[in-house]
Amino acid sequence: MGEKKIVKRIRVNLDRCNGCRACEMACSSFHARPKYSSINPARSRIRVVTDEINDEYVPIRATDYTKAGCDGRRVYTINGKDYSECSFCGSVCPTRNLFKEPDSGLPLKCDLCESDPPVDEPLCVQACSLDALTYEEVEEEVQDEVKLGGVEIGLKSLVDRYGIQELADAFARMSQKG
Ligand code: SF4
Numbered sequence: 609m610g611e612k613k614i615v616k617r618i619r620v621n622l623d624r625c626n627g628c629r630a631c632e633m634a635c636s637s638f639h640a641r642p643k644y645s646s647i648n649p650a651r652s653r654i655r656v657v658t659d660e661i662n663d664e665y666v667p668i669r670a671t672d673y674t675k676a677g678c679d680g681r682r683v684y685t686i687n688g689k690d691y692s693e694c695s696f697c698g699s700v701c702p703t704r705n706l707f708k709e710p711d712s713g714l715p716l717k718c719d720l721c722e723s724d725p726p727v728d729e730p731l732c733v734q735a736c737s738l739d740a741l742t743y744e745e746v747e748e749e750v751q752d753e754v755k756l757g758g759v760e761i762g763l764k765s766l767v768d769r770y771g772i773q774e775l776a777d778a779f780a781r782m783s784q785k786g
């Protein structure tokens with residue numbers, strides 16, 4: 609049985625997005641270490657899937673890591689425009705390079721800009737001057753779920769890539785070196 613919780617979400621209005629990518633810059637800057645020290649859209653947890661010829665711009669946030677890809681063969685027609693299935697998918701999957709930290713290849717995930725002190729609105733929403741992204745908090749009944757943090761998601765992907773024994777050996781070698 610679920611319980612009532614405040615659910616945070618970002619509503620996307622495709623008709624308003626013009627592909628400026630300010631959201632990508634704001635996200636990568638907010639998550640840089642130290643905060644705001646660099647801008648690199650390749651590190652953003654929101655990416656704008658762009659098809660300029662067909663005037664299609666889809667801001668999509670990183671969601672779950674998955675070690676298997678889907679067949680990705682569906683096409684969605686919205687207001688006369690054809691979008692591929694990948695345009696709406698936030699999964700970090702093996703068949704594309706979106707949402708992988710460029711240096712390590714580890715998965716990135718949108719954390720809704722959770723921080724201490726908290727921000728009034730997620731940074732991508734603040735950066736979007738066209739209101740293609742709007743922030744909402746709504747009360748909903750939700751099922752209990754195990755929430756993985758960034759470290760757990762990264763470790764899970766490393767286990768999938770190298771196997772748990774190789775990782776355990778690497779940790780043992782690192783701890784010997786101090
Ligand atoms: S900032 Fe807004 S308009 Fe610009 S790409 Fe992002 S969602 Fe689209």
Ligand code: SF4
Binds near residue numbers: 634636669718733
């Ligand atoms: S909510 Fe925050 S972490 Fe998520 S995509 Fe927007 S700026 Fe990035």
